Amino acid sequence: MIRLAPAGQNMAKKKIAKTRKTVARSIGSAVSKKRDRETLAKIGTMGRSVVTSSLAMREPFVNIPMRSISNMRFNKRRRILEMGSNTQRRDLFNLGQSRKFMQTLLLADGCKQLVEAEKTLSLRGMYYMSLHTIAGTKEKTFDNQNESDPILEDLEVALGALREELHVFAKKAGTMVGTITIVDTGDEIDCRRMGSGGYSIPSIVEPEVIQFSKCEADFVLHVEKNTVWSRFNEDRFWEKHNCILTEGGGQPSRGLRRLLHRLHEELGLPIYCLLDCDPWGHYIYSVIKQGSIALAFESRRMAVPEAKFIGLRAADYERCELSDDVKIDLTDRDIARARQIAAYPWFKDRKDWQREIKRMLANGFKMEVESLITKDISYVTDVYTPQRLQAEDFLD
């Protein structure tokens, strides 16, 4: 990812020598895990390139793949969002780029320390870890976390290493129960015996942290909200229908998406999503299925192109004989958002999705999964979801 710059400039030898030593130490350190060794090697390669070009009196720079919408494309065969091949040069000797260049190397060094220490840190923790005032100046390395987060994403794409591989995590969100036993950092967790609370899904769910040990489940049912999840758990839906039940607290976290991806890829489980009948529900489905624009570089390891949308459907208002009371008027913003989503490349050629969004717009209202409670407390678990599963009545 790093290429040597043609032109050269003088640099203090002392600084170079120090950098070289750091790089050498990182390569020499004994890290037990294979993944960690690979990550350290990647960081080492980046560091070595900078040192090499510096020693050769050439301008050091790193190439950062572009994460803008112009560099995204929808891979029709794989049916996922992917990042294109455009990159952006980040030079040390360019006033507009040198700050970002140094921040990039600073965070790369922070990640190296983390991996070597076999510890993980939150995004905010990484900001603090790399925060200092540069000696002899009043210049801080970062003004705030809004400056360090995007640089970490740059590092991910530049190194080709997921944030999780760099030992950086975000707020965790989401819960799981069901007919599966997992091993989380050595602890065997039987998700059939997790009571009313459930297993809290961590932010990092890479195979080195979480292994699947015993799974009888036939599928995964993913719901949007933890209150709906509680209804399904209380009715022991996962036991009656032999499945895994997950929730993501709204917009699914990376940890949850990666877990769904792994459950699908490694255990071959179908993923069914039960979300609200509104643009927000459709968008959540889109992110789980194809990936998000902001994180397109990780779609291959996060997206589940085969995920199915089980409901709510715009037609459910009539099919389930719901009352007028459950209608929530679409706002102008909802309407604009729905049209945007209908125009997504992966929805554009799906007749069923075009019909679905058109019908919602014609209805003029949205509906929440909870609206099924107006039929009966457990209508969603006793009737709605089993019927859709039985009939294989999904949107794809």
Added chain:
Amino acid sequence: MIRLAPAGQNMAKKKIAKTRKTVARSIGSAVSKKRDRETLAKIGTMGRSVVTSSLAMREPFVNIPMRSISNMRFNKRRRILEMGSNTQRRDLFNLGQSRKFMQTLLLADGCKQLVEAEKTLSLRGMYYMSLHTIAGTKEKTFDNQNESDPILEDLEVALGALREELHVFAKKAGTMVGTITIVDTGDEIDCRRMGSGGYSIPSIVEPEVIQFSKCEADFVLHVEKNTVWSRFNEDRFWEKHNCILTEGGGQPSRGLRRLLHRLHEELGLPIYCLLDCDPWGHYIYSVIKQGSIALAFESRRMAVPEAKFIGLRAADYERCELSDDVKIDLTDRDIARARQIAAYPWFKDRKDWQREIKRMLANGFKMEVESLITKDISYVTDVYTPQRLQAEDFLD
């Protein structure tokens, strides 16, 4: 809580007969759990009073204890916020109150159905369950959830039954690990073997749902954010220091507060709070310790007046030799908020807290727990917290 009104008015006999029958059924139903029987009895009493006054041709009304700040008082002996004895009449035959009167009975009936069905519902679920258009009119029972939530709180205080006893839950938030085994709805959960994810704390943690089966822990350490919690869990702080580790994702949920209260009251565990050095951290501590103004009626079952504040302290900037980089300027709002908190009746007479807030204001900056990462990734778990525990250096 319900008193008969002196004056009477005519009511259709059919309606009264129906109400009577409903009340009779609720009293007659066989509910296995003692708590549920008590809750049903309370709802039954409320319903019967309304029926009795109606049959006697008197105006039916319910008395709702007032939840305004004017009806709160700080109980100096118990050191918790309590609700005073002021109540507000809610009449059926008063144009300004009849809507709320009917909503109150409607939700009481909904809770009765829930308890009888031995199911629980979210606040949003309750809204949907009680939502309908009144026959022959275009009037909805509730315009939105903002109308039903306060009525549910009214019901709690009027019945003297916690929301949890009415089988209503909120979004769950918070995670737990540590040297304790609990039983959650029949499932034994060993919190020593919960991996990196942890046990997700449910919204309802009443003794009928969660029992403590085996606990060796010496104390509970509660941290504000789940990212900080992950640091403590990864470093297996709870194992080294034989404790329980909880987090509440910011402002602690009712479920979490109730759980801390139970761990303290039933198992005699001290509760230590590690929160940010800012007005928000101080407020979270205040809520855990004394209760919140909005929910003062439940302080006796939620608050932990003996909870201790372990840090961060304003003096830590010097004590821990932190760099200028971790300072976050206090905003005008922070300053106003800090002064408000200093004037709380339960902080007013605490010299140590007055000193603490004064010092923070003199500093002119706030600090986050994560700022300790600038010392070392695990400074907070290896040095800071053990030192404070050892020295018993707390704010009370």
